[in-house]
Amino acid sequence: FVKWIEDNIPEDPFLNPELMKNNPWVEKGKCTIL
Secondary structure: OOHHHHHOOOOOOOOOOHHHHOOOHHHHHHHHOO
């Protein structure tokens, strides 16, 4: 799951508000990474 984000999102999704809006599940990813 975390690898999917790292492999398919070159930019930091947590620094990109548009990606946050398009990917609401990113919040789960952030919690998993931290």
